[in-house]
Amino acid sequence: MPIDRQGPVSRLWPSGGAHLWASGGTSAADSHARGHLVYAARGVLSVHTARGTSIVPANRVGWTPAGFAHHHRAHGHTDMRIVFLPASLARLMPGRPAVFMVSGLAREVLLALTGEDGRGEGASDRLRRVLVDELHEAREQALQLPEPRDDRLRGVARVLYENPADTTSLAGLGRSVGASARTLSRLLHDELGMTFYEWRTQLRIYHALVLLAEGHDTTRVAQACGWANPSGFIAAFTDVVGTTPGRYRSART
Incomplete structure (x- = not known):
């Protein structure tokens, strides 16, 4: 859970959510049973793992596989979106932390999946498949600082x-x-x-x-x-x- 002195403003549900952080806000070290994508709709995120630091600015999306211990840090006032992927889609992603270019379509899908408008699980499943397909076609980016x-x-x-x-x-x-x-x-x-x-x-x-x-x-x-x-x-x-x-x-x- 992200933390800062004022406390985060968060919207959470089983498949993902959104966190609004003040600049410098960080999360406690954690790992998840499902792999997840993070996107900064505003601000810049850094994702820290034992492999190094991934930088996630506005035109990138970060991927952390299941089981990787990690923490996030916000640079500037940051609107972080997070999408968890089921195993059937996560297997199509790299088995290590990675950063990808985010297309206009992928951005809209990320915002739709993490927005306040309710939608059925079937629709969300279809959107997640579109998102992974877009990332599968995207260039992996070298916005990482290996440790x-x-x-x-x-x-x-x-x-x-x-x-x-x-x-x-x-x-x-x-x-x-x-x-x-x-x-x-x-x-x-x-x-x-x-x-x-x-x-x-x-x-x-x-x-x-x-x-x-x-x-x-x-x-x-x-x-x-x-x-x-x-x-x-x-x-x-x-x-x-x-x-x-x-x-x-x-x-x-």
Whole structure:
């Protein structure tokens, strides 16, 4: 159940529901017998599991399979929608946490399944099938921050989490954790399937989504996340998220 100092505003039923959270609201760690989808109709969600952190902005939907311990965090005032899937549909989804592009149709289905208008279970079953079919055809997105296992990578991650604008080279970061750039590059490839540049970009985009959800402008976010100029940030953000920071921010308000 989501919690914050004011308490969440929630509508819940067996197949899903909606939670309205103040910025910074978090849920207790939990796991469910059914897999579920989460969508932020407003704000940005992060979904945390032992595998890492999935980022769920407006044009994405997050998937957590049954049995995965997880918790959610809201960035900006967030309207979170949740849809539980029966096993017959969940088996068509990945067996690990994932993030997908959400089409216009999928968005409308998510809102319909979690809205206040009552509908029969038969109609809801049909909508859930349409939703899974849309996601099955959608591109899986790399809006995830995998969690490193190696202590040296964890040390580098702490530095960059605390200051995403840090421009220290991999060799320089390696000196602080007692590993060479070559060793860290190998660990990044083996554990996370990423280069250092890709990993740091994902981490910076994650922080950018949070800052944009909190109302900061593009120039301020670019500087805070390590880009020397807004144009470079806009290009990287658009490449990962699929829209410009300005359009994304406008869609959140």
